[in-house]
Amino acid sequence: MHTRSRGLLAGIDIETVKDKVSREPGRSLFARIQSDFSFVAETMRRKNYRNCVGNCGSAYNTPMEMEAGFIHRLTGGADALDYVHRMIDILDDNWETNVPNWHVNKGGTLTPYFPQAMVCLAADMCRDSLDPRRADTLLRLVREYFIDDNVFESVTFSYPFGQNIPITRNIASAVCALVFGKESGHPEWERTVDWGRDTCQGYLRHTMDASGYSYEGVGYGYITSVYWIYIFAQLLFQNGRENLFASHPLLGRIPDAVFQIVFPDLTSMAQTSDLTVPEDLPWLCLTARHYGRPQDMDLWHRYCHDSRNQNVQNQDLRLWHVWRGNLLSLIWLDDRIQPLAIEKSALPTAAVAAGTEMANFRTSWGPDAVYLNFLGQGRSIRQLVHLHADGSHFSLFAHGDSLAVDGGYWNDLEDQHNVILVDGRLARQAGKPAATLERAGKLQDFQRDDIVDYVMADVSGIKECRWAHRHLMFVRLGGDDACIVLLDHINPDDSRHTFWWQLHAHPASDIRITGPNTATVEKTHARLDVTFVIPHPGDFPTDPHRLALRTDEVFMPNIAEADKPKVKAEARQTEINDLGNSSLWRPRLVAELFGWNCMMMTILVPRRTGAPPLKVTPVPERRILRAEVESAGFKDTIVGALDHAYIELKDLQGRTGLGLLREDRQGRLLHRWTVDGQPLFRR
Secondary structure (H helix, E strand, O other), X not given: OOOOOOOOOOOXXXXXXXXXXXXXXXXXXXXXXXXXXXXXXXXXHHHOOOOEEOHHHOEEOOOOHHHHHHHHHXXXXXXXXXXXXXXXXXXXXHOOOHHHHHHHHOOOOOOOOOHHHHHHHHHHHOHHHOOHHHHHHHHHHHHHHHOOOOOHHHHHHOHHHHOHHHHHHHHHHHHHHHHXXXXXXXXXXXXXXHHHHHHHHHHHHHOEOOOOOEOOOHHHHHHHHHHHHHHHHHHHHHOOOOOHHHHOOHHHHHHHHHHHHEOOOOOOEOOOXXXXXXXXXXXXXXXXXXXXXXXXXXXXXXXXXXXXXXXXXXXXXXXXXXXXXXXXXXXXXXXXXXXXXHHHOOOOOEEEEOOOOEEEEEOOOOOOOEEEEEEOOOOEOOEOOOOOOOOOOEEEEEOOEEEEOOXXXXXXOHHHOOOEEEOOXXXXXXXXXXXXXXXXXXXXXXXXXXOEEEEEEEOHHHHOOOEEEEEEEEEEEEOOEEEEEEEEEEEOOOOOEEEEEEEEOOOOOEEEEEEOOEEEEEOOOEEEEEEEEOOOHHHOOOOOOEEEEEEEEEEEOOOOXXXXXXXXXXXXXXXXXXXXXXOEEEEEEEEEEEEOOEEEEEEEEEXXXXXXXXXXXXXXXXOEEEEEEEEOOEEEEEEEOOOOOOEEOOOEEEOOOEEEEEEEOOOOEEEEEEXXXXXXXXX
């Protein structure tokens, strides 16, 4: 074997790495790598256990092998080299039988996630020390199995381009080809490397929208597929082959998407299509370097390095991505880059993405901010899994607490999202898996104003209605205070229906109904005061709209646990520590509106625990929904007249479908906003 590395250390002077680990944060990263490796190696030796939880929550058979290779390269430690030898032996003993079959038994395809690529990258870091028998064995495996374990043709010419399993399988094949293909004598190794590049390009084209959001969702997108795309892009770059960072600027926009969906307290990201993922993002070290983005270093330090690297040794081989991230972060980290605090960056506090149809709003980039994630149920024709019936769903995090949550993972249907149900039933998706959600929604008319951010979700086709619109106003009240106004406007078929407005709360929340049209969601640091405004009884005098509030619980199972006996009952005793990966019961607030259509305004006011409530007053008006929200020093008057955009009241006049007037205590106008730019005046 050649001494020149073609893997993670390609083109890197090992002395510069040793210098990096002599100071912070490299010193603490390397210490964690060594500690984690020692724990895993000893546990596996003691239990003779080799299958561990890895990326994407799927089983792979060679945990911590790259860390072992890196430790040996830096220290010459014999135990780390012996561990790499053992990982080669495991693949040699099990590749044709146990490795693929174990993965199939866990619900995957006839290939495991990544072990072949990671063992090759591990062996590459200790090339000079591998014993000849293991070196020959590895080259034989690369030649006979690893490089050919791909699905390039089916991915390229059919729909699976947007799915993490075939994409990462192809990248793993290409990594093996790049690192050991030439030495193995495989005749197609260079073509395989090019196919790996094409796989990365295809995924970025078909499974990420132009803003850098993933159709696959948070976990499968950023922690699995994009994670390995960054790895392979850096391998190509370090080997002097291609610079995907230059040719694909989307790789530089993905971090902004992550910024937008990270909770203000940096504990996790908003759930979109699958998991809440409080995991490591080592590729932020790459984007900081390649694109001159010092704010990415701040996010890495605070979200990944400082917060995520907890002592998890008592979890007995539950090895999540944060462990793998320590190694990649250390290799990729440029500690000369001075982080730019997120609060000082130029990131907008509201943004919308066409394609995935996602909008994000926050009062600031500080930890006490109010944050809202709003979904329109976008989709790609090349991404047919992990889709959720989440058109018009909102998730709300405020003042340190999750108050309105997404079901997450495979809880994909409408009764597990904060959306309207017509007649309490699901739409076309009822009883079908996520991959069969036929229709997409759209976010429209995104607007930014000094005090109001606005967007509308059109989910008419999803719900098979004449129209089904949810208008959202994110109203800034000053500092990190805000209120959210939802105006639901749904007409299925010009006949009478029941409409279920839903809010799924965090499992540790308490929901109380406080009046005929009010409720409160309470958690540790914050609460959410909810007020509903419905049509005036005179609008439909023979059959006026009626509102009934109730609470219940919804079971949201982890797909891996759903078929286990007693899971549903035992979930009530589950410790609430991982919303993305536990089977849980969640409290739900349901507002049932009975009427000839759904015309309902909802005022959501998040408040810190102990803070007095804002005064929210529904004002009865014919053919118009109206409410007043009183804050310190001013009052907001909100009116909705979406059917006719005609306002003739004793104190208001306008020709708009939705508007807000802000006035001080003396009645002087402070601000005016209308959805269509049409006038709205105080008489």
